[in-house]
Amino acid sequence: QVQVVESGGGLVQPGGSLRLSCAASGSIFRINTMAWYRQAPGEERELVASITSSGDTNYSDSVKGRFTISRDNGKNTVYLQMSSLKPEDTAGYYCRADVVDYGSFEYPEWGQGTQVTVSS
Numbered sequence: 001q002v003q004v005v006e007s008g009g010g011l012v013q014p015g016g017s018l019r020l021s022c023a024a025s026g027s028i029f030r031i032n033t034m035a036w037y038r039q040a041p042g043e044e045r046e047l048v049a050s051i052t053s054s055g056d057t058n059y060s061d062s063v064k065g066r067f068t069i070s071r072d073n074g075k076n077t078v079y080l081q082m083s084s085l086k087p088e089d090t091a092g093y094y095c096r097a098d099v100v101d102y103g104s105f106e107y108p109e110w111g112q113g114t115q116v117t118v119s120s
Contacts, residue, residue, distance in 0.1 A: 001026045001027040002025070002026035002027060002028060002097075002099055002109050003024070003026055003109075004023070004096075004097050004109045004110060004111040004112075005022065005023055005025075005111055005112070006020060006021065006022045006093065006094070006095045006112065006113060006114040007020070007021050007022075007023075008020040008114060009115045009116045010115075010116070010117070011117045011118075011119065012085055012117070012118055013085075013118070013120050014086060014087060014118055014120055015084060017081070017082060017083045017084075017085065018082045018085065018116060019079060019080070019082070020036070020079065020082070020093055020095075020114060020116075021077060021078075021079055022034070022036070022077065022078045022079070022080075022095030022097070022111055023075065023076060023077045024076040024077070024097045024099065024109065025076065027101055028076060028099055028101070029100050029101055029102045030053065030099075031073075031076055031098060031099055031100065032052065032100060032106060033050055033051065033052050033096075034050065034071055034078040034095070034096065034097050035047060035048075035049065035050035035095070035096045036048040036069060036078070036093055036094070036095060036096075037093070037094045037095075037096060038091035038092065038093045038094065038116075039092050039094065039113075040092075043091075045094065046060065047060060048060055048063055048067065048080070049063065049067055049069040049080060050069065051069045051070065051071050051078060057069055062088070063082075063089075066082065066084045066085075067080060067082050067083070068081040068083075069081075076097070078095060078097070080093070082116070085116075086118060087118050087119060088118075089116060090116060090117050090118050091115075091116060092113040092114070092115050093113060093114050093115075094110060094111055094112075094113045095110070095111040096108050096109070096110055096111075097109045
């Protein structure tokens with residue numbers, strides 16, 4: 001009943017910028033933490049950035065100072081602004097929303113992913 005959809009991926013040159021969006025919809029009472037993960041071929045999925053419902057953020061060391069996570073609680077949407085992109089940032093980017101349903105049950109919902117490719 002809950003869907004999470006990412007958008008905004010694409011091909012960019014090194015040093016360029018890209019903005020990802022992730023919108024959750026369906027039977028949602030509240031969303032606690034929302035987060036972005038990424039996974040390159042042959043690699044494990046890793047946490048890139050997260051943000052709580054109150055706006056507290058967390059970033060992996062590899063993206064600190066370059067990426068910014070934000071959210072719009074009214075739209076159940078989280079964003080990832082990526083700047084100074086490097087080839088090492090190339091990966092599928094996945095959104096996770098920790099959804100609370102109307103029975104106060106919390107569970108994670110994942111999006112389908114959006115591809116980011118950084119190449120010249």
